Amino acid sequence: MHASESLAVDPATGLRRPVVVGHRGAPAYRPEHTAGSYELAIDLGAELIEPDVVVSRDGALVVRHENELSRSTDVAGRPEFAGRRTTRVVGERERSGWFAEDFTLAELRTLRAVERMPELRPLNTPYDGRFGVLTLAEVVELARRRSTAARPVRVLAELKKPRWAGEHGLPMVDLVAAELRRLGADTPDGTVVLQSFDAAALRELRAELGDAGPTMLQLVDDVAADDAMVTPAGLREASTYAQGIAPSRHRILLRDADQAMTGVSTLVSQAHRAGLLVVPWTLRPENAFLPRHLRRGEDPAAPGDMQTEARLLFALGVDGLITDAPEIALRARQELVTARDRTPTTR
Structure with missing residues (x-):
């Protein structure tokens, strides 16, 4: 039996559980948010690929980790854009640098992607300059x-600071709603799942697209400002x-x-009681993140045992994992599936 055949499917969203999400593609091995990174994530088994979305000056939905471009593109070395630094x-x-909202889509397409963490991922730097900047529509x-009937691939799109963009004349919520409709991706089982730290933006999108709109995940950081989100009242909201x-x-x-590591929380069970899926972020294979x-060993860039971290989270009942190394999470998931298949059933 193939592993995926033993995985439950959530009837409300059509997502297999637990699902594996390629965070920005497979950036443990290729520069993030590039065609090469997304293609590799799918080759490694990811069922969703995760682009971050920002807005260009002319209203295009562009895929970058953040609106400041100098860490993930070659913009700092482009003399024609030196005057755009602000x-x-x-x-x-x-923040100081070059910002997506100061560039048209045509200008952004002239930039080339580079590795964002070269000190930790030096093996990715030979790919610097090979890939350009993508739009959300291109990732979809x-x-x-x-995608195939046996193995659909979906997109988990993170909206980056949508309220901030709106306050600066770039109505991301409206642009995203219109783009999802244009792409035919505005239904619960459509190609696109949305997520954001901005609860107000997700509420606006739910009101705009309706209860029959796309599946949405509320991102929650580990900062004190987000503590209220993981209370029983916050989860119900x-x-x-x-x-x-x-x-x-x-x-x-x-x-x-x-x-x-000092223990585990009850967040997974609390969220499930509120009827919510739980898909934590971000598992990375390097020692620095474990x-x-x-x-x-002592080298922050050396690989550690991410598979055990994934195994722990799966054992706690998470509905998916967002990871830079999809194949490692899939090995941990396969252990879970194998263990379940070997467990005798009782009637």
């Missing part, structure tokens, strides 16, 4: 092209517009200041 406050942070087309939460994994696998007991 400083502005995004959210509550002052890629997923559809790679999220269930009025979203089908699930996507919390930082640190809210489930608890760590101390020295990155030693709890201390799963690191292997």
Whole structure:
């Protein structure tokens, strides 16, 4: 029996559970948010690929981790754009650099993607310059092209600071709603699942697209400002517009200041009681991102034991994992499926 045949399917969303999401593609092996990264994630078995979405000056929905472009593209070395460097406050942070909202889509298409964390992923740097900047529609087309009846591929699109964009004349919520309709991706079982840290934007999209609109996940950070979201009242509120939460994994696998794991929370069971899926982020294979007991050696860039971290989360009942290395999460999931298949059933 193939592993996927033993996985439950959520009737409300059509998502297999637990699902594996290629976070920005497979950026453990290719520069993030590139065609090469997304294609590899699918080749490695990811059932969803996750683009982050920002807005260009002319209203195009562009795929980048953040609106500041210098860490993930070659814009800083392009003399024709030297005059675009600026400083502005995004959210509550002052940032200096080159911002997507100052470029048209045509200008963004001239940029080339580079590895965002070269100190931790030096093997990705030979791919610098090979790939361009994609739009959300192009990622959706890629997923559809790679989908089959036996193995559908969907897109988990994260909307980056939509309220901030709207306040600066770029109505991301309206643009996303219109684009999903144009793409025929505005239904619960459509190609696109939406997520954002911005609860107000998700509520607006739910009101705009209706209860028969796309599946949505409420992202939850591990900062104090998001604590209210994971209370029983906060989870009930999220269930009025979203089908699930996507919390930082640190809210489930608890760590101390020295990155030693100290226990597990009850968030998964609490969210399930509220009728919500739980899809935590982001599992990464390098030692730098793992709890201390799963690191292997002293090199922050060396691979540790991410498979055990994934195994722990699956054992706690999460409905999916968002990861930079989909094949490792899939190995952990296969262990879960195999164990279930071997467990005798009682009548």
